[in-house]
Amino acid sequence: MDNALFSRRRAERFAQLLDEANGGRRHHVRSRSDEQLTPLVSLSRQVAAEAPAAPVDPEFRTGLRAMLLATAARDGIGTSAQPTEKASAGRSPLLPAVTARRARARGAILVGIAAGAIAVSGISAASENAMPGDALYGMKRGTERAQLALASSEINRGQLLLDFAGTRLSEASALRGDRAGYSGVLDDMDSDTRQGVRLLTEAAAQRSDAAPLDAVDAFVSRQRRALDAVADGASRADRERTARSLRLLELVAERADALRAAIACGQLTSTASDHLGPTPGTCP
Incomplete structure (x- = not known):
């Protein structure tokens, strides 16, 4: 299987799991990658619940923002999901909905990356020296599981x-x-x-x-x-x-x-x- 296609499907499935974990509509589907992605969803919930205990480097923020803007410009995140005249002439009316869902999935992934990277950069730094029994030890072990999954x-x-x-x-x-x-x-x-x-x-x-x-x-x-x-x-x-x-x-x-x-x-x-x-x- 094409690695790019596999990575895209994996990313879209991750976006679905994040959406479900935050109270969104359940998709009632299973994927072979769910076992590896579930620890990442759990980690994202922990990240959202914990405020970074360490300051985030301003250069990191600037670089992350530039990366996200470049990705949005290349992939069209945030653009209209309306079909072209050529496509609308011979395709099902379901196409705009499918396209819109994919666009939302890509947008959710980018937002998750932005929020997660900023938060994890602070929390991971604070939890790096955590010991068993410390409040951040669970975050330290969760970060390790995320590394294994990736x-x-x-x-x-x-x-x-x-x-x-x-x-x-x-x-x-x-x-x-x-x-x-x-x-x-x-x-x-x-x-x-x-x-x-x-x-x-x-x-x-x-x-x-x-x-x-x-x-x-x-x-x-x-x-x-x-x-x-x-x-x-x-x-x-x-x-x-x-x-x-x-x-x-x-x-x-x-x-x-x-x-x-x-x-x-x-x-x-x-x-x-x-x-x-x-x-x-x-x-x-």
Whole structure:
């Protein structure tokens, strides 16, 4: 399918979901992209309810306004939806209504982008250092989900998830001594680790290319060092919980090494997989 057509349909569906969330008419249709767009709709509602706690750069406002005006001039946002004489001579009278709905959808998208970009620029900046229990922590996690939904490929999603696992570890370092809070954040970290590694190992196996595994190796190396630093001087309960995450990293490293070897010797014959992705065959 044409990427431009897919993106346009996705954008129009996003506008419909925004309209429904704000009390508009329900369209009674479903799209394969609804699962990815729903977190963005939820985030937009949070953005609308929260006032930016940080000032918006005037240059950002000016640049955003110029971009929107240029898009409106190119796509005709705000222009009349009346059909031309040639079109009206042989087409259904429903065409103006369809054209008007599309114009409104494009307009809603632009308005949403403008409002969301201005608000998120302030709120995201304020929530970037939020910790579990803070008022803006939900916004921080919502922004991460939006990034995942907008990722252009499974490899990018995998790399993002590993980045988020690093963020969870930074949060955990501030929660040492809080047994429930520390364990909960490491649970989230391990979940991000497993999901990210699975996406990258699947990409490597599908392409018979070890390049995605480089990101896994780099993650394991820096995450081990950070976990060792967090465990240093921690309580016995926190050290025991940290040991479970370190064991997961050992399994990840072993899987990446085995998959890299299988790619090198052409033994990607196994179709089995687990929480870390494909389980490669053994080289002769």
